[in-house]
Amino acid sequence: GRVVLGPQSLVLRGFALPMVDALLAGVDAVAAQAPFRHMETPGGYTMSVALTNCGQLGWTSDARGYRYTRTDPLSGQPWPAMPPAFMLLAQAAAAEAGFPGFEPDACLVNRYEPGSRLSLHQDRNERDYGAPIVSVSLGMPAMFLFGGEQRADKASRTPLFHGDVVVWGGVDRLRYHGIMPIKDLPHPRLGSQRINFTIRRAG
Numbered sequence: 001g002r003v004v005l006g007p008q009s010l011v012l013r014g015f016a017l018p019m020v021d022a023l024l025a026g027v028d029a030v031a032a033q034a035p036f037r038h039m040e041t042p043g044g045y046t047m048s049v050a051l052t053n054c055g056q057l058g059w060t061s062d063a064r065g066y067r068y069t070r071t072d073p074l075s076g077q078p079w080p081a082m083p084p085a086f087m088l089l090a091q092a093a094a095a096e097a098g099f100p101g102f103e104p105d106a107c108l109v110n111r112y113e114p115g116s117r118l119s120l121h122q123d124r125n126e127r128d129y130g131a132p133i134v135s136v137s138l139g140m141p142a143m144f145l146f147g148g149e150q151r152a153d154k155a156s157r158t159p160l161f162h163g164d165v166v167v168w169g170g171v172d173r174l175r176y177h178g179i180m181p182i183k184d185l186p187h188p189r190l191g192s193q194r195i196n197f198t199i200r201r202a203g
């Protein structure tokens, strides 16, 4: 089913389930080339979420700030190519949500362990806010927080489950959002972790 989060954002429940095998193989291939790591924030904290990237551009955080780079700072090599299954799924979900012609060039892959969280933030390092962001959730469930355009705006809570796909765009693109600390509810396939990847047009 579909759950409306906002005027131009939508949860597609279970949309990724038919492709889970290919998606997990893609995550493993990406992580083999560009391992998950805990990045530093400009404020001096270490992120509780481990992340990596694939595609032409990858998101990085360090003491200097947040930005997209063409190479992995750990290896100096280009980020791994975006697995075809990621691209196909993202384009199908975007079209389904009313964003035809999505041409992503970046994918940020997050790995959560019990207790990992992502505090309220906006995604504003991409060049063109006209393109949507497509997010895929795998493994343990999470409680997604969805606020407004101001940090202080009240946030709604929506659970996200294995196989759910969310599409954000248009007027909802710059809304604050986050993930509550993950509870340890081991998943039959992925154990005590949650994988989320977000497919974007960054450049």
Ligand code: MD5
Pocket (backbone or CB within 6 Å): 108, 110, 118, 123, 133, 135, 142, 168, 172, 173, 174, 175, 176, 177, 178, 179, 196, 198
């Ligand atoms: C996650 N990831 O589940 C979360 C939520 C991120 C991030 O927030 O930046 O990697 S996926 C939700 C999301 C992503 C991008 C934009 C918006 C929501 N949004 O505009 O609300 O790991």
Ligand code: FE
Pocket (backbone or CB within 6 Å): 121, 122, 123, 177
């Ligand atoms: Fe985000």
